[in-house]
Amino acid sequence: MITPEFWSIPTSTLTPAELAEKSAVLKQRLTDISSRFSDVCFATSLAAEDMVITDAIAKADAKIKLFTLATGRLHQETVDMVKTTEGHYGISIEKVYPQDNDVQAFIDQYGMNGFYDGEEPKKACCSARKIKPLNAALLGADAWITGQRREQSTTRTELNLEELDDARGIAKFNPLFDWSEADIWAYIKQEDVPIHPLHLKGFPSIGCEPCTRQVKKGEDIRAGRWWWLQSDSKECGLHVNK
Template sequence: MNEDLKSTFQKLLEENILDRSGEDTIGRLTDLFPAEVCFSTSFSMEDQVITDILKNHSGIKIFTLDTGRLFEDTYNTWTLTKSKYKVSIKAYYPNQEELEPFIQEKGPDSFYTSVDNRKACCGIRKVNPLKRALKGNKVWITGLRAEHSPDRENIQQLEWDESNQVIKFHPLLFWTTEEVKNYIKEKQIPYNILHDKGFVSIGCAPCTRAIQPGEDFRAGRWWWEDASKKECGLHVHK
């Protein structure tokens, strides 16, 4: 357990370093932890906004989790993002020694058959690569927003991630969907065109569908499961 880092986190809370835009906080975190701050992008609208914000901050590592089952439009957004910002985006992939026997035993689409199989698939394709990506870092920046789901309404903008032993910062936590869209439009930021087709929360292609008017933000993720189970394990809030 990283008690020194956890103690620093508590001091940051006491100093109230948070700001609405996230800009000042990102600057403070990069000053405190040079070369130890990372940002995970799935190329969602939120993550595209953060990528744009980070152009003003050097030394932050950007990574993505390529599960091997992403939409082609997600890869296109990835390409456009690299072209616009000239940034290095490191991809982390599932460990073949975990994935191959799982597929051999369960089949390629076992996530449809049970929650346990789906979570096991998420674990291999997303959670375990995330742990590798976070290794050696002290701050993890994410694109979580409170509007995403009821579970996220009560999280803190700056929090301690016990599972990964890092400080976690959500700069856009209190942004509205309208604010995100307006920023994208104003700055002419490339975004996943699936957002224009009713897709809101975009993950793996077999596990994501467009939502209908009035449906919950995450209704399109693992839609065949009970709503209370709709997390993949990347963001664990206790």
């Protein structure tokens, strides 16, 4: 039996000067956002892109609050990364939990792992465990930040730095929109950013444990997300407007 070869951290051809320029631009974007808005939040998954943003926020001393969606179905490695990140940067990351009644309503209708049965139950689970908690976390905020990049999927190719989140009526920023995967890892290496352990085991994209798996070499980097669904859209609904 042939053992599959999984995704591995890519190498970058960026020169030190080019990387320094991208780093400076990122920090400037974040400080500009925090100066324009009074209540800015960053939703971190603790995966590579979000760790780059976390590092830049900390080093730029940008006034941006960090939170993570504690869905109740995360890998233990992700749970542990919260403490690792807080200790490394001396910061606090708020944990936003789903409402028990929303989770129970999903389980009553579909079963604990009913999301495997199709797109609709998958959306229902994401709604209970991610979207409703995100909406609650963003109440009162006037801007929020994501780690999305254009290169990540077909649904993100038109991504811009700034957009209006119509669903929530606030500004939304994607400060890594024009970064490549190799750029992300060059920054992580250069700045000694903590790495999520699953990235070292063939996971380029990390979500909830039952909905995320390793990606084989040559596959799309989001192929491990909701792999049982035949869809080009590898999204949970967090980034879908009205």
